[in-house]
Amino acid sequence: xxxxxxxxxxxxxWTLLGFALLGGVSYLDFLTGYKIELNLxxxxxVLVITWFTSWRLGLVLAFLSPIMLLLVRLFVGxxxxxxFYYFLNPLLKFFILASFAYLVxxxxxxxxxxxxxACTDDLTGAGNRRFFIERLxxxxxxxxxxxxxxxxxxxDLDNFKxxxxxxxxxxxxxxxxxxxxxxxxxxxxxxxxxxxxxDEFALLLPETGQEQAQIVVSKxxxxxxxxxxxxxxxxxxxxxVLTCMGDPPVVNEIVRIADELMYTVKNxxxxxxxxxVYTG
Numbered sequence: 397x398x399x400x401x402x403x404x405x406x407x408x409x410w411t412l413l414g415f416a417l418l419g420g421v422s423y424l425d426f427l428t429g430y431k432i433e434l435n436l437x438x439x440x441x442v443l444v445i446t447w448f449t450s451w452r453l454g455l456v457l458a459f460l461s462p463i464m465l466l467l468v469r470l471f472v473g474x475x476x477x478x479x480f481y482y483f484l485n486p487l488l489k490f491f492i493l494a495s496f497a498y499l500v501x502x503x504x505x506x507x508x509x510x511x512x513x514a515c516t517d518d519l520t521g522a523g524n525r526r527f528f529i530e531r532l533x534x535x536x537x538x539x540x541x542x543x544x545x546x547x548x549x550x551x552d553l554d555n556f557k558x559x560x561x562x563x564x565x566x567x568x569x570x571x572x573x574x575x576x577x578x579x580x581x582x583x584x585x586x587x588x589x590x591x592x593x594x595d596e597f598a599l600l601l602p603e604t605g606q607e608q609a610q611i612v613v614s615k616x617x618x619x620x621x622x623x624x625x626x627x628x629x630x631x632x633x634x635x636x637v638l639t640c641m642g643d644p645p646v647v648n649e650i651v652r653i654a655d656e657l658m659y660t661v662k663n664x665x666x667x668x669x670x671x672x673v674y675t676g
Contacts, residue, residue, distance in 0.1 A: 407449045414445035414457060422464040435489070438465060442493050446500040454497035461493055462486035517591040519569060520576040528590035528598055529647055535602050536644050546602050547609040547639045550654035553595040554632040554666045568595075571629060578623055582616055598654070606639040606673050613637050613669055621667075632667035634658055642676030650674075 418441040438461040446454030466486050515527030523531070535546045553575075560568040572595065579589045579599070588600040599616075601609060617633050624631045636657025638650060645653075657670040 410448035411445065411453060414441045414449070414453070417441040417444060418457060418461060418464060422467075435465065438462075438489075439493060439496055442497050443500055446497045447504055451497055451501040454500065455494055458490055458493035458497050462489035465489065520572050520591050522576045522580075522597065523588055523590035525590065525592050528588065528592065528600065531588050531590075531600055532647050532650065535600060536640075536647065536650075538602075539640060539644050543642070544603045545605045545639055545641045546600070546644070547604040547606070547613075547637060548650055548654045549599040549601070549609070549613050549638075550592075550636040550651075550658040551597045551599065552634045552658050552662060554634055554662070555630055556595040559629060559631065571624075571627075571631065574623065574627075575620060578620060579616060582619060583612075598651075604639070605641070606671060609637055609639050610669075610671060617669060634661040634666050635669045636661065637669060637671045638674060639672070640674045640676075642674075644674060644676060 418438070421437045421441065424437070442454050442457045442461065445457050463486060515523055515530075517524045532548065538544065539546055553571075556568065556571070559571060572591070575597070576589060576591070579597070583589060583599070583601075586602050590598050590600070592598050599613070601612060604612065613635060617635060620633055636654045636659070638654040638657060640650065644650065653672070653674065657672055661668045661670045
């Protein structure tokens, strides 16, 4: 999928390319003279700039393109029979190109939104199961290549059904959203929290060994417990944590092991964390 979050260096390169395309189209227009209409080609730099940088820069090129087109016409000896057209035609072309830039921007926003919806749980705003699997596979491949450890935590809510039964599903949904918000606020940007279904969540912690994972997961669990106490919710958390080092197994195997670690806690006393390391 197209990554729409470009850094400043990439934006500069695309900006330079856009202006270079404008210059190239103008030069080609000059070479062909007024016998061949190349007006549509002026939309290409606007498309490139708007899509890969911003709508504002797209508007800049939408403004410059009609001026370049007019200058080319004058250089090749094409003149209008009334001075009014020297202002009207560039103005009309600007509005056409500006509208084109706007449509490109809206298309880019729509694709970004569609991508976000495709990988987001609509109730909580966490990643969905498919997105978690995709990210986990990327981390497995990276770990095999660079030999970096990573950690997966499988988290299940204890006594959540009682909340739904007593206070209703709306209250339960509110708790799930609050949990995701808290976890997101206490993870790094490279980390991921995903809802795998019902009241089960998974955390993916790239470049995180067991010692660091113990600090992070225990802190999150304690923070969640404190949040539940503040709201008088008798919910606790059973968590299975698997740190992968060396040559990690396949996705399904990692999820299965983390799930089993969580259920070991669930079937014992609940409200604990079960750690394990896979060394490959």
